[in-house]
Amino acid sequence: xxxxxxxxxxxxxxxxxxxxxxxxxxxxxxxxxxxxxxxxxxxxxxxxxx
Numbered sequence: 001x002x003x004x005x006x007x008x009x010x011x012x013x014x015x016x017x018x019x020x021x022x023x024x025x026x027x028x029x030x031x032x033x034x035x036x037x038x039x040x041x042x043x044x045x046x047x048x049x050x
Contacts, residue, residue: 002024004021004026005026005027006026006027006028006029007021007026007027007028007029008029008030008031009028009029009030009031010030010031010032010033011030012030013028013030018030
């Protein structure tokens with residue numbers, strides 16, 4: 001981890017490996033996974049139609 005500056009993942013921010021990475025000074029960025037992004041997109045579309 002000493003040579004890694006940032007990790008971008010669609011995994012859980014509470015995953016033990018990510019917690020350890022943060023503890024080692026690595027910046028961890030969690031983004032929505034494909035299925036989550038699709039669900040959010042569909043939810044927004046339904047809200048816009050209402």
